Amino acid sequence: MRKDYLAFFVSLFLSRLADQILLFIVPLIVFQTTQSVAWAGLAFFVESLPRYLAFPVCGALCDKFAPVRILHISQVCRALACGVAVMLYGVFDGILWIVLLSALCGVLTTQGIMAREVLMPHVFPHYSYAKTLSYSQIADQSGLVLGPLVAALMLEVWAWHWVV
DSSP states (O other): OOHHHHHHHHHHHHHHHHHHHHHHHHHHHHHHHHOOHHHHHHHHHHHHHHHHHTHHHHHHHHHHSOHHHHHHHHHHHHHHHHHHHHHHHHHHOSSHHHHHHHHHHHHHHHHHHHHHHHHHHHHOTTSOHHHHHHHHHHHHHHHHHHHHHHHHHHHHHSOHHHHO
């Protein structure tokens, strides 16, 4: 496989890994802070629901605009949102910011994943869609499974706001 193709799948893996790290640690942080399972569950709901509600909008955006541009915007906005959220934590403290950050990043991840899927037939013209989809699923599922493990290992070393 060519290096640029490998970069595409590594990008997908890292994006999904980062998303799963954030998705995993938010309820843990809320539980650790509040000692309430109910609040942790509510935090998971608040960070997860926008992801699913965003699918129709994200699909329409991928149909209307260039998927490469959408992908770049999604990645840059996620990085900026994390940086701003960490700065806000330094100023305001609290945990509400991390729940809102995770919700926003979830929507942006959904957009990025959809844009990648739209790009695949154009990026891999020499391979069948089934083959590129299988590679995509390997990268995606690896990030899904390894995210919580990596998050747990990072939480052993750093404070949670540094993991974010």
